Amino acid sequence: MYILVLETDLISIIVCFLINTYNLAQVMKFNPVDPKRDFVALEKEVLEYWQKEGIVEKYLHKNDSSEKKFSFLDGPKTANNPLGVHHAWGRTYKDLWQRFYNMKGYKQRFQNGYDEQGLWVEVEVEKTLGLKSKKDIENIVPGDKVASLEKFITLCKERIAKYGDVITNQSQRLGQFMDWDNSYHTSSSQNNYMIWHFLKNVHQRGWLYKGFDSVPWCPRCGTAISQHEMQTEDYKEVTHKSLYVPYLIEGEKDSYLLIWTTTPWTLPANVAVVVDGEKDYVAVKDNGKLYFLSKTACERMGLKADCTIKGQELVGKKYSSPFDHLPRIQKALGDTGHQVVATDSLILPISDEEGTGLVHIAPGAGTEDFQLGKKLKLPIIEVIDEEAVYLDGMDQFSGKNAKNYPELVIDYLKEKGSLFHQENISHRYPGCWRCHSDLVWRVVNEWYISVDTPDPKDGETFRQKMIKVVKQMTWQPDFVEKRELAWLENLHDWMISKKRYWGLAIPIWECRKCGNFEVIGGEAELKEKAIEGLSQFEGHSPHRPWIDHIKVKCSKCGEVIQRVFDVGNVWLDAGIVPYSTLTPVAGEVPSYITDKKYWSEWFPPDFAIEMYEQTRLWFYAMIAMSAALEEKPPVQRIFGHGRVVDEKGEEMHNSKGNAIILDEVFEKVGTDAMRWLFMSANPSSDVRFGYNLIDDVRKKFTLILWNSYKYFVDYATLASWSCELIPPDIREKLTVLDRWVLSRLTEVVLVVNEKLEKYDSASAARAIEEFVVNDLSTWYIRRSRGRVGPIADKDDEGIFLSTTYGVLVTLTKLLAPYMPFISESMFRNLIGEESVHLQDFPLGDKSLLDQKLVDDMKVVREIVEKGHALRKEANIKLRQPLSKLNYGSEFSKLSPELEQILADELNVKSVEFNSLTKNSQSITLDINITPQLQTEGEARELIRQIQQLRKDQGLTLTDQVRVTVVHKPDDQELERLILKQTNATVLTEGLELKVEVVNNE
16 A cells, blocks of 8 residues: 655645555554653664665665755864764754755765864874874884884874764764765875865965964974964963063163063063054153153053153163073174064054053064064074974073973073062963964964965956855855955965874975975876885875875976975865865765866855854865865855854853763763754854753653654544545545644745755744644644544544644654654654655645635634633633633634634633624623533533543543542533543442443443
């Protein structure tokens, strides 16, 4: 037997085709529904079923022959640690829209991605090995750097393979359907070679260069930190020593410039003091000495000014530093010495909020210092190495860690009498995004891509090209585009190099003889130009240390040259994926490199989704690389979402004790409720997450859905209902409630399609939830209770069950992209077919729409709400019948069917409409209770008590009972009502209320 829910008559017309000789009742038998279902166990059963029956594979190939395509681009998850709950939000979004479009008949690629290179992997491997520095890495095999790197890189590869499997298993437990065996890997050779192609392109435009700059530096990791990696959350509240240090002005006895710093380690690198020429400065006398500082600082510090001058009067003054005797300082300064200079407020504005208004400048130890020094041609003093250890030529400081031991400088200044004052200061200070160590600033050579050098072909800069690409894309929410544009407008040149090991081997071979550098654009060019080291490289991926063996010839002077040892910024790895991964089989030479045929079929992808923070990371990298390669959007639509925070709205951290482990969520509450919490949230804001909130989903939605489903199965089983019994003229026999619920469901189907096509999952989810909770359960099923059971009219019972069945089947399909487990369990029990995920998505039968009926039912429910309020005000329970309800004034006349619903719901004998009523109230209840109404009310209370006893005794709907009551009603009609409503055979009088089963007598 096949059961077909016709799309042309959306819900209620269930046509049964009997194509075999099986008994219909056997075919249509439903499994009983457990009211206390363990949803975690249910999900595990469904997972096992999917695995056993190959459902995922069938799902992946459902639309192979379709002409329609939906191209999704997965933002790669770092294969370095298990997924967290914050990853689950984004991955659920990804799964939702792929499922939706798969059910809509679109062919897809379902490609998952793993981000596998970079410092985040290295640091974790270092922790595992107990390593503390780069020197430790290079000495894993004592005395053999190459062998040490081979072992270290191999361990990095093993780690990503391990956690790639972990993430895959977690994603499957999350209900995500992907082509896991065809996942892309950013550490793959072809992904790396594709980045080489990009860098070659950039070099040919004259945008690639080696720059000497002061950059943020992690002394533990021994590498520069780029602008993109300086995240707001990496600034932490710390307490440092702040120093007020006097510099003696040359030629002026006992006159000093009072500077202030929170980084004592930089003081030996001081070259100049900066003032604002337009601001007022004052001289303050203290113990016979004169100290210059800004007027605002003087007032803030509670000092008494002796005289006032403009900052410009200080410019040009020479001064001495307590560290001038150090050989390294003397050599760097030469005959220049120290002097006061005027600031450039665009580079270094001088604050009135802190400090002294005299800013200590060390071009070798600060970004703004370096920029200002470069403009003013100030000397650079380098004082620390890559581990923040003071360099040679600094006497007692040499060999000691500058950042870890600020007292080295503080104690020295005290000994020299050169410390005016010190105090603790709490401020936000940047840390390494990976190891969280405090950063320092160093002047180093790094490789950059210029964003403001014109393209020789068209004169446009890289920045201009990126901005044009951004404006061609669709951004959701809108403010994400504004963030991206703001980022690009303020972007510095892109620093793409790192002095590390596991990552993209930057394809730059630099000639130390003539200064030329060669950029290799791919594997073929590498093999063509290699003159040494190819044999050692063969069989390996293009990573260190194997790639380091290869040497090429300088095209300018013929010198044999070696690759620079730097590796690439990790965002190059992920940014290239719109070009490197669009291949029929992951890991193949990209279609973009071969013939572009397959690539052009799927580029640009329709959709990509990640957190907002990716505006300066993955989103930016994709935009940059696509702007260079094709000057086209890397993806048509970017969808950004917020963070996952705890139930109080605070960030989750293990240290705070509020972090929740994703695997723990799976085991405690399962996946579907978590998915619903995420998918019904506003992506523009952070989503609050916790077990109480998930329990709210369970109580307020999941259990209501489940109990509605159970209600149908229980009564369909009791009635031996089957679709064979549906009359061909069912539409003519639908009650007003049936027509209304089908109209409402059709509205929901149309809304869900519309909203999901606009990538608005929250509005679609709210439409479904409102229908299930307020319409299906609270109104339709509750108002139809008298239509099922042993006492019901069998024809009407069949109509109700047929309608409810169609509603539930359609709901399973609507819910399939959201809640893949519960929808699968319900669908298979209702339909008996293979999987809801192999079905088509409901489109909606507009012939079932009845807007007037929907509007009128809103009026009915509004009147009901006011009627209940009047009963409550009069302290009359609903079980007590009343004689009459009057409505009018603001309401229009309702149909007799709807008035009967009013009468039933408000338990009144009649409903009257009076359009001419002048009563200030739009409805009135006759609350006069006659003796007859009183007796009926008592009978209804007795029915409630009997039903409660049946429930307490665990009786089924079919169990007949004998009932003993203290007083039988005198009215025979009421006695028959009690017998009918309670499935009782006899009503006798006794000393107490009692219910006894009579089935087996």
